[in-house]
Amino acid sequence: MAKSYDLIIVGAGMVGALSAILLAKSSLRIALVDKHDGDYRLSTPPAYDSRVSAISSQSKALLETAGVWQGIPLERIASYDNMVVWDGLGDGHIDFNAETTSMLELGCLVENAVLNQQLMLKIRDVKNIDLYLSDTLESHELSESGVRAELSSGHVLEAQAIVAADGAMSKLRTENAFDTVEWDYGHSAIVATIEIDKSHQNTAWQSFGEEGILAFLPLPCVDQKHFVSIVWSVPPKEAESLMALEVDAFCRRLHYAIDKRFDVLGVTQARQLIPLRQRHAKEYVKPGMVLIGDAAHTIHPLAGQGANLGFSDVKGLVEVLSKAHRRGEYLGASNVLRRYQRARMLDNIAMSVGMEAFKRLFSTQQPVFVQLRNIGMKRFNHDVALKQKLIARAAGLASFS
Numbered sequence: 051m052a053k054s055y056d057l058i059i060v061g062a063g064m065v066g067a068l069s070a071i072l073l074a075k076s077s078l079r080i081a082l083v084d085k086h087d088g089d090y091r092l093s094t095p096p097a098y099d100s101r102v103s104a105i106s107s108q109s110k111a112l113l114e115t116a117g118v119w120q121g122i123p124l125e126r127i128a129s130y131d132n133m134v135v136w137d138g139l140g141d142g143h144i145d146f147n148a149e150t151t152s153m154l155e156l157g158c159l160v161e162n163a164v165l166n167q168q169l170m171l172k173i174r175d176v177k178n179i180d181l182y183l184s185d186t187l188e189s190h191e192l193s194e195s196g197v198r199a200e201l202s203s204g205h206v207l208e209a210q211a212i213v214a215a216d217g218a219m220s221k222l223r224t225e226n227a228f229d230t231v232e233w234d235y236g237h238s239a240i241v242a243t244i245e246i247d248k249s250h251q252n253t254a255w256q257s258f259g260e261e262g263i264l265a266f267l268p269l270p271c272v273d274q275k276h277f278v279s280i281v282w283s284v285p286p287k288e289a290e291s292l293m294a295l296e297v298d299a300f301c302r303r304l305h306y307a308i309d310k311r312f313d314v315l316g317v318t319q320a321r322q323l324i325p326l327r328q329r330h331a332k333e334y335v336k337p338g339m340v341l342i343g344d345a346a347h348t349i350h351p352l353a354g355q356g357a358n359l360g361f362s363d364v365k366g367l368v369e370v371l372s373k374a375h376r377r378g379e380y381l382g383a384s385n386v387l388r389r390y391q392r393a394r395m396l397d398n399i400a401m402s403v404g405m406e407a408f409k410r411l412f413s414t415q416q417p418v419f420v421q422l423r424n425i426g427m428k429r430f431n432h433d434v435a436l437k438q439k440l441i442a443r444a445a446g447l448a449s450f451s
Contacts, residue, residue: 052206055081055180056381057371058199059213060187060222062086064103064162065343065360066215067169069367071116074176076372078381081207082173083182083199090167093319095125096272098243099161100319102279103357104254104267106157112361113165121168122160128268129155132253136309142428156254159267159279182207192226192338194383211338211382213367218329220345226336232329235350237262238289239326240282243269243319244304246312250278261307262288277318280304281351283326293323326350330402334395335387342367347398359398366393 057073059066062084070082093099105113113119131148133156148156173179182201190199190212197212214222223230246266255266255278262284269277282304284292292300300321301314308314329348334341343360370390371381379386 052198052208053081053180055079055207055209056375057081057211057213058083058197058207058209059215060084061215061217061343061345062088062170062173062181062183063215063217063343064165064169064357065364066213067166067173068112068116068118068361069213069215069342069364070179071118071169071172071176072112072364072368073371074178075116076368076375077178078371078375080179081182081209082179083185083187083201083207085186086183088170088181088183090163090170092126092161092163092167095270096243096245096275096277096318098269098277098279098319099163100241100243100279100322101162102159102267102269103162103165104157104355105160106355106358106361107153107155108365109358109361110158112365116169116172118165118168118172121171122164125270126161126164128159128252128270130157130159130252130254130268131155132251133256134253135256135258137258142425159269187222192336194337194380196382197338209382210380211340211387214339214341214345215343216345218327218344218348220341222339223331223341223345226339228336228341229332230329231332232327235283235326235328236285237283237326237350238286239324239351240280240284240289240292240321241324242280242317242321244278244280244301244317245315246276246278247315248312249276250312255308255311257308259307259309261303264304264307266308266312278312282307283351286325289323293321328402330399334391335384337384337387338382340367340387340390346394347402349402355401359401362397363394366390369393 056078058081059070060083062082070080074080110119133146135144146156148154173181182205186202188200188202190197197209199207214220216222250266250268252268254268257264262282265281266278269279292303297317301316304314327348331341331346334346342363346363347359349356367390370393374381374386
């Protein structure tokens with residue numbers, strides 16, 4: 051016999067889990083399905099997890115509303131109030147500072163595993179969420195009159211709509227023939243946790259130069275030792291060469307890639323290599339189904355906005371479905387789900403286009419373009435009003451216009 055819900059959410063990662071909590075707060079009955087067992091085993095600092103997310107003010111507020119942020123141990127959070135971006139092939143640079151916008155911080159760095167753990171702990175306390183962990187979607191049928199899903203465990207679920215939060219390689223997106231626009235960035239990202247010789251000054255450091263696009267993202271100090279998470283974006287062959295280096299040689303390359311601003315003392319969490327691909331679904335909705343987060347769009351990590359775009363999707367979806375539920379509307383109806391698409395697609399496309407343009411501009415080493423971008427960076431750095439607008443946009447406090 052099938053069990054009935056208002057919504058089935060497939061994918062209990064950060065985006066899916068947060069969606070479940072906030073939708074449940076609106077009295078919706080949620081089934082949350084994920085192949086993971088829900089047990090996130092955390093590393094012991096300073097071996098911070100290599101996968102971290104930069105959390106904006108808006109995303110932090112959503113996590114607070116869900117009652118999740120308050121549970122994260124302070125020693126696993128690194129706030130940053132400054133960002134320094136420079137061109138390694140010239141003398142152009144931009145300084146972003148929270149004080150210029152009267153903000154307490156530009157954002158916070160948190161390990162993905164820490165966020166996932168806290169989200170799962172919170173979910174277990176929410177009465178109208180049923181968890182189907184270590185389980186997968188075996189088959190499903192969609193229509194405007196609802197969705198019927200069979201799980202590999204044998205459970206049969208029925209709901210008004212199904213939410214695909216199953217990540218960049220979304221099986222649900224593929225099975226339901228959502229068209230996408232996608233291409234290879236021609237870059238792979240190396241992520242790792244490293245120890246540096248001095249304080250990161252609560253600053254996110256980002257260099258564009260001969261050694262690729264490199265970000266040093268602040269992590270909490272341990273025993274007066276200093277740590278950062280790196281995201282190093284380079285062409286695939288170069289990435290493979292860097293991954294093949296012994297740790298000492300890799301650290302020396304990092305030292306030069308960051309323009310010798312820090313000595314790199316060691317790697318505390320093993321390097322990981324992640325191919326980078328731009329992807330955007332042409333539509334986010336079909337009758338009875340909606341895509342959110344990476345299932346709908348993926349972008350280059352150079353601005354650290356991937357998680358925040360996903361959380362913005364959550365905010366948009368929760369607002370639309372909560373209001374529809376109060377009105378007594380059927381949640382799987384196309385006219386309801388398209389309100390979410392209208393609310394989110396323009397912002398997501400604008401961010402995707404902006405990241406692609408930014409990547410192309412800063413990955414070229416042609417002298418004319420290098421000179422032009424250095425001139426542009428210097429002028430931008432003196433335009434306080436424009437910097438304030440960009441900071442507000444990154445914080446989720448303003449939209450593209």
